Amino acid sequence: MLSRLANGLAWLAVHPRGLLRLLVVLALSAVISAPPRPFVVLGPQQQVHTINGKMGIHTRLTDEVEPWKIKRSLQMVREMGAPWIVEYFPWAYSEPQPGRYDWTHADLVVNHARRQGLTVVARLGLVPEWARPKDTTNTYLEEERFPDFARFVGQFVRHFQGRVSYIIIWNEPNLSLEWGYRPVDPDGYVRLLRLSYQAAKKSDPGVRVLAGALAPTLAPPGSAEGMNDLVFLQRMYDAGARAHFDILALHAYGWSFPPDEPAAPDAINFARVELAREIMVRNGDGDKVAMITEGGWNDHPRWTKAVRPAQRIAYTVRAYEKVATEWPWCQAVALWAFRYPWATRTYQDYFTFVTPDFTAKLIYAEVQGYAQGRRQTVDRQDAGHAQ
């Protein structure tokens, strides 16, 4: 065998035309045998049918590579009856080198979302390597780099003018891990917000800038992990944030409590956002609206903050209903999360409505039924028994 192979190689070495022919045959074989690339069209303009126009969901298409999966995800969101999506558009992906922008993936997501009749709320963040020191995480942004981020915000808004009207500046800046593992800094965040707001409005005066997106936490003063979200929000106002955002983004996780559990400063539950709303009003921002851009319940079998699947369904439907009927100051509620591109094999999988292979979980069908005004399988009062 080896001898034959050696003979063949020797023959090719002394017959260059033969080698050329072989290469041509190999190239043709590769082209012919390659699977056809799917051609994904946007399709006709769709619209969302729902009894609750505030329903939304946080999609997770950032790392979804295949166009048909992006389209299918957004189709399923529309079919579920949610007109709003929050999606993450990382700075590092769209500006891989300073001043060089690549909107390919972001365009794909936004165009498909709009074709499905969805309103996109774009979360902006994730620092590219070129904009941060070595050995820092992708949430680390030094003050002298704030203008770079603001410039990106301006470019994003300009590129998506007419297609994306809502942007969120940063994510959960009251957590150390979201602030580059440094002590959190409400004043610093407001300075970043101010520059971003100015850049956004310069590109499109009509764009709506969302601030905050604070993580609900009871972190005590001086905690290395972060700052109590209500304290952080007041500190934002103290630093002059009011002039630099249009809508307050809120995160509303229910953990193991039902959506009607009353809000309390020492409790993390869905209604905690009412306390943030009170802070807005106290600081003269009562005319502004808020938007829940993350939230919901988890039904992981072993996570201490999780509930049972039937409870999750009941709480989720009630949460959508509550926002629509009781919180006029809340423009939309986007729960976490619609689907991941792959299974994380952690508790995160139990936040989703649809599996990576597009199998709709029961919660999807129940939320869809609610959006269509159909009777629910799960008793929403107590989730105590299935009907």
Place this chain on the structure above:
Amino acid sequence: MIRQRWIQFIALTSLAMLAMLAGYLLWQRSHQPDDAWLRIQQTSVWRVGMDPSFPPFESLDGDDLLVGYDVDMAQAIAARWSVTVTFRGIGFDSLLDAVIAGQVDAAISALPVEPRFARDVAFSIPYFEAGLVLVVRAADTDIQRVEDLADKRLAVELGSAGDARGRGLQRELNGLTLVPFSLPQEALNAAASGEADAALIDGVSAWEFAAQNREVRLLDRAVVSDPYVIVLPVQSPDLVGAVNKAIEEMRADGTLLALRRKWFGPYAD
């Protein structure tokens, strides 16, 4: 002719050298020292990470002491090596990172296999089946396998993985009726009482119920397998081998069965 033979010789020689190089690299890779295993032997300490929030596998008792199936199993393994275990509490989602970073020599915390991390960590052989299993009345011999569920009533926990699989089975089997309940215990009660012919439930809930109730039994074969394994450093073949050997021995000599009886109940056979 001579030129052609010369080229043939060079080609053959090159191929032989490449083969030798590949062989050497493979040999070198398989003979790298296993630092974790060496350290365990030198220090007589096995560092194990776990998240003590999942009874009966791992939790804290009234005196804040670690207790549970996994705790006992780790100590049983360590005893076979004549070393002691030091446990380190780590959040569930950080356990694999702790192994990768070398903060612990193993993570034992009711962890499933995660194929996506197979290049970063090693997984032991399974020690507990936590996937979906069928629970039937002990005296019932009608249902021996999933195909026997045709024309039967299957209890599931609403919205759970068992519910999702049950809906799939409804498309595959004629006459299968799903009976949903809000809690796994309710679905298991239905199977025990005859309200349903079987329950399709996760292995942990199933064993928690069956080990306390003689009137039901688990079918041997999981409908959807999702076993618990021990997570180990990826470049520790000696440690992985030692752990696998210990698990095999404990399965053979009844240690694992004894642990199941201790932590789930007397009928955990």
